[in-house]
Amino acid sequence: MSVKHAISRGLELGRSFFQLGLLKSGGRVVAKLRAERFRVGPSVRTVQPQAFLPSRYRYYRTSLRGLAAQLQSGGFRRRFSGGSPRNRAVFLAFGLGVGLIEQQLEDDRRSAATCQEIQAVFRKKKFHSPLKPFTSSGYKLEDYIIGNQIGKGSNAAVYEATARFAQPKEREEVSSPVQVKVDEEKIQEVRSPACCSLRNFPLAIKMLWNFGAGSSSEAILKSMSQELVPAGPLALKQEKEQITLDGYFGILPKRVSAHPNVIRVYRAFTADVPLLPGAQEEYPDVLPARLNPAGLGNNRTLFLVMKNYPCSLQQYLQESAPSPRHGSLMVLQLLEGVDHLCRQGVAHRDLKSDNVLLEFDSDGCPRLVITDFGCSLTQSDSSLQLPFNSMWVSRGGNASLMAPEVATAAPGVRVVIDYSKADAWAVGAISYEIFGQQNPFYRAVGLQSTTYQEKQLPPLPSEVPADVQLVIRLLLRRNPDKRPSARVAANMLHLSIWGRRALASQDSAGMRKLADWLLCQSAVVLLKGFGGSGGNGVKAELQRSFLSSLELEDLRAAVGFLFYGREQRHACILSA
Structure with a gap:
């Protein structure tokens, strides 16, 4: 081995050894960085690298720079005190490699601080729904005028409605905050002319079917508590809030905060x-005996009041074909919605195209919201791991779109199903529908999540951007450990759509350039928000969601996946 090769090998070993050992606990490193960077006090203490080293490396706590100097001086001493040239070169280069870590840590500190500062700014800007017809009213069915049926599922029927207590002027304001000519045209395409206008019926009332929950309010709320996951803070009367809502899994169901891609x-x-x-024609069996002598339902049930949307994603895709640009933004919205739920300890577990509602912003771009939380899993520790010790434990809803780790799980002692990436997998499957293909896991195509191989996935249309195709392929990986989370997948699309120029390289210089781009992007989004109408579109909402969720490790993982995809495409081109 030549001396030049030995030095090169020593540099590589020096960096890889310390990155593997000293920086392996990336989450703890970033947490330390955050704590020190944003600590409030009269003086700001400089954070030293040695404070982040795991306890098992106590010998190296003197500082990386000092350690590098010791190793380098030891290398020079060995140069004149004997030893083979190869060993002397490797030892010296090992010290030089350790010295390079110091600059990398400094770059990480700066990048992490930038992400945290941006996140802090955008997390303060709460999402506010444009619907404001409610004050202290609306807690009785008599408060609403109910129109025609607009939807029916396996456990509920949905009707269009309007509030009796809303003044005519208010009704006009809340009926459709983004209603413009393009919106009316789209609605005519995807919705039956028999349906009343959204301007007259801006609300939707969902009536749950009550078979075995009893007829007391307490029993109904406990049995159907999962439906309250997207409920606002004033959704229930104050006295009802005191009821212990057990839910299916014996824990208090979460109330997720507002998000533009989750129903409210x-x-x-x-x-x-x-x-x-x-009712008599569509669902006679679920009616109570006082309305249908043969009915099996209870006298009382739960009603949910929400915004009325023009159509479901499934209805829209049956009549329209979104452009590749709009399709990419639709996939991104689903990932943002799923990430918002996961961060708050909620797994939807029944994500499919008819459980996603759709409207249009002022530019005609589809805005998607995730709905129907009847099968959701909520956990206080946000681990989203469900003990699966019996076949009677429910895995969730639609069996066709269950992630492989859920569909293949076998009940047993200490068996746990991890749902942390299951909804992200379902987004990958739904993406085929968004881009005009048949869902590969429905019967028409024939793949099953329990047995499919990744090479069996059908190709997406060639006009779908390469980075979007990469994200979909990664989301549909069988092994959840090799599958990106919804946050990382969303970051990949954000960077691909808006930050392509910032992805010049994957090294520290590239991360610094990416941090600069994030600062510029933040300024642009803030200025548009102050301008009024520019902050209400789908694009602005997505950018705010991205900036409010910035994490250095997630961002770095997204960059790594994108470079992996580029290398794969480059290799395919060379081989062809």
Whole structure:
């Protein structure tokens, strides 16, 4: 081995050894960085690298720079005190490699601080729904005028409605905050002309079917508590908030904060089941005996009041074909919604195209919201791991879109199903529908999540951007350990759509350039927000979601995946 090769090898070993050992606990390193960077006090203490080293490396706590100097001086001493040239070169280069870590730590500190500062600014800007018809009313069914049925599932029927207590001027304001000509045209395409206008019925009321929950408000709320996951802070009357809501899994179901890509429940109350339009024809068996002698339902049930959307994603895709640009933004919105739920300890577990609602912003771009939380799993520790010790434990909803780790799980002692990346996998499958293909896991194509191989996945249309195709392929990996989280996948799309020029390289210089781009992007988004209309579109909402969720490790993982995809494409081009 030549001396030049030995020095090169020593540099490589020096960096890789210390990156593997000293920087392996990346989460703890970043946490330390955050704590020291944002500590409030009269003076700001400079954070030293040795403070981040794991306890098992106590010998190296003197500082990396000092350690590098010791190793280098030891290398020079060995130069004149004997030893083979190869060993002397490797030892010296090992010290030089350790010295390079100091600069990398400094770059990481700066990048982490930049991400945290941006995140702090955008997390203060809460998402506010444009619907504001509710004050202290709306807790009774009599407060609403109910129109035609607009949807029906396996456990509920949905009707269009309007509030009796809203003044005519208010109704006009809240009916459709982004309603413009393009919106009306789209609605005519995807919705039946028989349906009443959204301007007259801006609300939707979901009536749950009550088979075995009893007829007391307490029993109903406990049995159907998962439906309250997207409920706002004033959705229930104050006295009802005191009820212990056990849910299916014996824990208090979470209330997720507002997000532009997650449905919001404005009111939730129990009431006697009424005879609504189409009830006798559409769902006679679930009616109570007082309305249908052969009915099996209870007298009272739960009602949820939400915004009325023009159509579901499934209905829209049956009539329209979004452009590749809009399709990419639609996939990104689903990932942002799933990430928001995961961060708050919620797994939807029934994500499919008819559980996603859709409207249009002022530019005609589809805005998606995730709805129907009846099968959701909520956990206080946000681990999203469900003990699966019996076959009677529910895995979730739609069996066709269950992630492989969920579908293949076998009940047993200490068996746990991890749902942390299951909804992200479902987004990958739904993406095929968004881009005009059949969902590969529905019967028409024939793949099953329990047995499919990744090479069996059908190709996406050639006009779909390469980075979007990469994200979808990664989301559909069988092994969840090799699958990106919803946050990392969303970051990949954000960087691909808006930050392509910032991805010049994957080294520290590239990360510094990316941090500079993030600062510029933040300024642009803030200025648009102050301008008024520029901050209400889908693009602005996505950018705010991205900037409010910045984490250095997630960002670095996204960059790594994108470079991996580019290398794979480059290799394919060379081989061709």
